[in-house]
Amino acid sequence: MRYVSTRGEAPVLAFDEVVLAGLARDGGLYVPESWPRLSAADLRAMAGLDYATLAARVMAPFAEPAIHEADLAAITAEAYRGFDHHPDVAPLKPLGDDAWLLELFHGPTLAFKDYALQILGRLFDFVLARRGERVTVVGATSGDTGSSAIEACRDRASIEIFILHPNGRVSDVQRRQMTTVASANVHNIAIEGTFDDCQDLVKGMFNDAGFRDRLNLAAVNSINWARIAAQVVYFVHAALAVGGPDRRVDFSVPTGNFGNVFAGYVAREIGVPIGRLIVGSNRNDILTRFFASGGMQTEAVLPTLSPSMDIQNSSNFERLLFELYDRDGATVGHLMQRFREDGRFGIEPERWRRALRVFEAERFDDEQTKAIIRAVYEETGNLLDPHSAIGVAAARARHRKGGAPMISVATAHPAKFPEAVEAATGVHPELPARLADLFEREERYEVLPADLGIVKDVVSSTLDRQRAGA
Numbered sequence: 001m002r003y004v005s006t007r008g009e010a011p012v013l014a015f016d017e018v019v020l021a022g023l024a025r026d027g028g029l030y031v032p033e034s035w036p037r038l039s040a041a042d043l044r045a046m047a048g049l050d051y052a053t054l055a056a057r058v059m060a061p062f063a064e065p066a067i068h069e070a071d072l073a074a075i076t077a078e079a080y081r082g083f084d085h086h087p088d089v090a091p092l093k094p095l096g097d098d099a100w101l102l103e104l105f106h107g108p109t110l111a112f113k114d115y116a117l118q119i120l121g122r123l124f125d126f127v128l129a130r131r132g133e134r135v136t137v138v139g140a141t142s143g144d145t146g147s148s149a150i151e152a153c154r155d156r157a158s159i160e161i162f163i164l165h166p167n168g169r170v171s172d173v174q175r176r177q178m179t180t181v182a183s184a185n186v187h188n189i190a191i192e193g194t195f196d197d198c199q200d201l202v203k204g205m206f207n208d209a210g211f212r213d214r215l216n217l218a219a220v221n222s223i224n225w226a227r228i229a230a231q232v233v234y235f236v237h238a239a240l241a242v243g244g245p246d247r248r249v250d251f252s253v254p255t256g257n258f259g260n261v262f263a264g265y266v267a268r269e270i271g272v273p274i275g276r277l278i279v280g281s282n283r284n285d286i287l288t289r290f291f292a293s294g295g296m297q298t299e300a301v302l303p304t305l306s307p308s309m310d311i312q313n314s315s316n317f318e319r320l321l322f323e324l325y326d327r328d329g330a331t332v333g334h335l336m337q338r339f340r341e342d343g344r345f346g347i348e349p350e351r352w353r354r355a356l357r358v359f360e361a362e363r364f365d366d367e368q369t370k371a372i373i374r375a376v377y378e379e380t381g382n383l384l385d386p387h388s389a390i391g392v393a394a395a396r397a398r399h400r401k402g403g404a405p406m407i408s409v410a411t412a413h414p415a416k417f418p419e420a421v422e423a424a425t426g427v428h429p430e431l432p433a434r435l436a437d438l439f440e441r442e443e444r445y446e447v448l449p450a451d452l453g454i455v456k457d458v459v460s461s462t463l464d465r466q467r468a469g470a
């Protein structure tokens with residue numbers, strides 16, 4: 001498979017090049033040149049495969065010929081070995097009335113991002129080893145992505161990873177999941193400032209071409225195509241589990257950057273019998289407003305109980321726009337430029353209607369989120385984290401009696417957000433046994449001011465020390 005940019009002006013790349021490139025050089029996002037197709041017979045042959053084998057089978061058409069299915073299979077087997085519920089990895093729980101919960105929180109950091117990042121870290125290593133190169137991953141986190149990226153990159157021979165978090169502004173569980181990782185290639189920096197300061201520092205490092213090239217900087221953020229490809233797998237897995245390919249199924253996905261639900265769209269495009277995709281938002285409802293109006297308009301970001309969805313610019317949406325505009329990169333480039341300049345754009349009614357044939361959207365505030373956590377606990381005994389709760393609330397709003405089965409995607413373990421869960425139910429969610437000693441483990445991190453020069457010096461000198469010691 002070859003990859004083109006959503007803005008049509010960057011070079012066409014192979015899968016391994018796209019893994020390392022992240023953002024395209026024209027500012028766009030890479031997408032496959034065409035959609036591979038799975039027939040009903042292909043899908044039937046996938047039913048019953050263990051998750052890791054299925055992952056290699058589903059990802060192969062996206063990765064060939066740069067990476068072969070046998071190499072992918074070795075990567076996926078290792079990536080998912082450590083997940084709870086192995087070999088099922090992504091279990092489905094009944095929520096009553098042909099409604100299901102797809103639990104995507106059985107990875108090392110208890111959030112769905114592990115399902116893709118555990119693959120991405122190993123893909124980096126595989127591709128870099130073949131080229132004899134090394135990279136320095138730098139990233140900023142407001143909580144979840146940092147620990148997931150660290151777990152993905154720890155102890156990988158070709159990678160050093162630096163994660164910046166705002167000092168004192170992430171939860172204790174989130175900080176400890178990052179700072180207690182005892183791997184020599186993992187470096188945590190607490191910045192005296194906000195998440196935005198952290199992001200600006202990371203941008204500042206990438207914008208310094210000399211620094212970027214000398215350190216071979218790389219990013220693992222959610223616009224990386226390999227993350228989408230790895231996320232397609234659990235849509236296939238769940239659809240087959242409830243009767244696919246002979247039965248159609250709907251999904252409800254709590255959404256921030258539009259990466260997870262876009263993977264559902266890709267699954268639908270390649271032939272998985274998916275009817276509707278329900279987008280769940282919190283009060284940061286730019287996507288819900290888009291599906292209601294055909295217009296995208298950004299507003300101030302409000303803090304909510306579901307912080308990983310506190311986003312007013314869903315970067316992966318550009319990939320859907322590219323589809324709605326029949327892969328016309330020039331028009332997508334114009335719309336994105338308008339969005340950057342004015343904070344808004346609209347699309348033509350017939351293209352908006354086309355989006356509505358697949359997508360529906362709902363929004364819920366914090367009170368409604370707590371109410372659904374309480375209701376689901378009372379009805380089924382399941383504890384939902386606030387993100388997953390928004391998915392279930394959206395599913396209930398849109399599930400038709402006697403219609404297709406509805407699968408809600410659960411994106412985080414309830415113990416990642418214990419205060420909200422306890423406030424809603426009176427029950428304190430326990431961390432899984434393997435993390436039970438998280439609060440006894442030794443932390444390791446450096447506190448630095450929000451000063452680009454100082455941060456760059458520390459990153460450089462840390463790398464020099466690592467290489468001298470290696």
Ligand SMILES: *Cc1c(COP(=O)(O)O)cnc(C)c1O
Nearest residue numbers: 256257258259260308387411412
């Ligand atoms: C990142 C995240 C989301 C949002 O996923 P997107 O792919 O950005 O839409 C939802 N829930 C949790 C727990 C997350 O960490």
